[in-house]
Amino acid sequence: MTERxxxxxxxxNADAPRRERLRRRREVIALGSLENHLGYFVRRLQVWIFxxxxxxxAAHDIRPAQFSVLVVIEANPGLSQADLADTLGIERARLVxxxxxxxxxxxxxxxxxxxxxxxxxxxxxxxxxxxLGPVKALAAEHEANLTERLGREKHDALLEALREPG
Amino acid sequence: MTERxxxxxxxxNADAPRRERLRRRREVIALGSLENHLGYFVRRLQVWIFxxxxxxxAAHDIRPAQFSVLVVIEANPGLSQADLADTLGIERARLVxxxxxxxxxxxxxxxxxxxxxxxxxxxxxxxxxxxLGPVKALAAEHEANLTERLGREKHDALLEALREPG
DNA sequence: GCTTATTGTTGCTTAGAACAACAGATTGCG
DNA sequence: CGCAATCTGTTGTTCTAAGCAACAATAAGC
Numbered sequence: 001m002t003e004r005x006x007x008x009x010x011x012x013n014a015d016a017p018r019r020e021r022l023r024r025r026r027e028v029i030a031l032g033s034l035e036n037h038l039g040y041f042v043r044r045l046q047v048w049i050f051x052x053x054x055x056x057x058a059a060h061d062i063r064p065a066q067f068s069v070l071v072v073i074e075a076n077p078g079l080s081q082a083d084l085a086d087t088l089g090i091e092r093a094r095l096v097x098x099x100x101x102x103x104x105x106x107x108x109x110x111x112x113x114x115x116x117x118x119x120x121x122x123x124x125x126x127x128x129x130x131x132l133g134p135v136k137a138l139a140a141e142h143e144a145n146l147t148e149r150l151g152r153e154k155h156d157a158l159l160e161a162l163r164e165p166g
Numbered sequence: 167m168t169e170r171x172x173x174x175x176x177x178x179n180a181d182a183p184r185r186e187r188l189r190r191r192r193e194v195i196a197l198g199s200l201e202n203h204l205g206y207f208v209r210r211l212q213v214w215i216f217x218x219x220x221x222x223x224a225a226h227d228i229r230p231a232q233f234s235v236l237v238v239i240e241a242n243p244g245l246s247q248a249d250l251a252d253t254l255g256i257e258r259a260r261l262v263x264x265x266x267x268x269x270x271x272x273x274x275x276x277x278x279x280x281x282x283x284x285x286x287x288x289x290x291x292x293x294x295x296x297x298l299g300p301v302k303a304l305a306a307e308h309e310a311n312l313t314e315r316l317g318r319e320k321h322d323a324l325l326e327a328l329r330e331p332g
Numbered sequence: 333g334c335t336t337a338t339t340g341t342t343g344c345t346t347a348g349a350a351c352a353a354c355a356g357a358t359t360g361c362g
Numbered sequence: 363c364g365c366a367a368t369c370t371g372t373t374g375t376t377c378t379a380a381g382c383a384a385c386a387a388t389a390a391g392c
Binding site for chain 3: 213246247248258259261262263276282283284285286
């Protein structure tokens with residue numbers, strides 16, 4: 001159990017029993033009209049991506065939402081929670097609790113906004129900036145996994161296609 | 167509240183306050199290295215798709231997972247729960263509860279498998295088949311919404327690209 | 333035959349999403 | 363100016379999904 005032949009990453013090989021079952025199965029299973037629904041495939045891909053992301057960054061205990069928060073704060077120091085929530089499509093209430101966790105871990109801090117006493121200005125702490133280096137490297141590693149799965153052309157085409165609409 | 171000027175579909179116009187805030191905001195907010203992560207955009211798209219799907223099929227109270235279950239049973243009458251769960255990437259335990267709901271609503275039924283006394287053979291009921299017609303029509307309507315959002319070329323390209331790998 | 337694996341199921345835990353309400357602060361406007 | 367409407371961050375609550383462990387009944391492998 002300590003060493004394995006294949007790097008059973010528990011994601012990439014999660015379908016080993018599936019292949020077994022497929023082997024044993026006479027007729028292949030049809031998706032029916034699901035074939036015409038982009039949402040089904042987007043969902044499957046998204047689940048794979050999240051699993052791989054979480055696994056790749058497990059050592060740093062950074063989940064996708066946390067990563068996106070840290071990265072956007074880094075790129076826009078001093079922005080408010082409302083703007084951050086809005087940019088990421090996260091609900092304000094949810095962002096509060098996300099930030100609570102990150103702040104408690106010393107990765108970012110809330111300062112009083114100099115121009116609006118209601119709002120906070122968000123910054124990475126020095127520790128946060130330092131931590132984000134390796135974290136971004138691992139995120140890039142995850143992206144490489146994804147590129148391997150999709151093929152570079154397809155990956156790049158998807159990224160370009162989805163980046164546009166905003 | 168009964169009538170509106172704009173068809174405020176509560177998804178498509180959910181970013182009305184966002185546009186307001188953007189208007190008021192001096193500098194635009196950068197995504198930083200998030201720009202290079204396909205997962206971020208896939209996630210945003212997937213959320214939009216689910217919202218639109220749920221909204222479009224609200225009258226029938228069919229959610230994406232339920233829809234996929236019904237469609238695959240229709241396309242593969244008599245298949246087992248394990249095979250269905252496996253095909254859709256749903257956990258067996260979760261499928262049990264999904265089927266409980268659908269069966270209680272009279273949309274499908276579990277029969278004893280003739281070849282394996284452990285497993286069930288799944289079928290749509292007559293009511294289920296009858297209901298699935300309009301439901302698939304609404305799902306197609308949702309797909310049209312999605313196509314409108316992405317543009318036909320992009321929609322079709324994405325569908326083709328993601329359908330492949332299985 | 334006897335061990336191992338599979339199937340459907342239940343229970344439990346955790347994470348996310350969504351909504352309502354609130355106090356403090358700001359903005360808009362008459 | 364002064365008051366109503368709006369915005370900000372926050373707390374609380376509810377609902378759904380995801381994931382894991384365990385189990386009895388059954389089947390498959392050797």
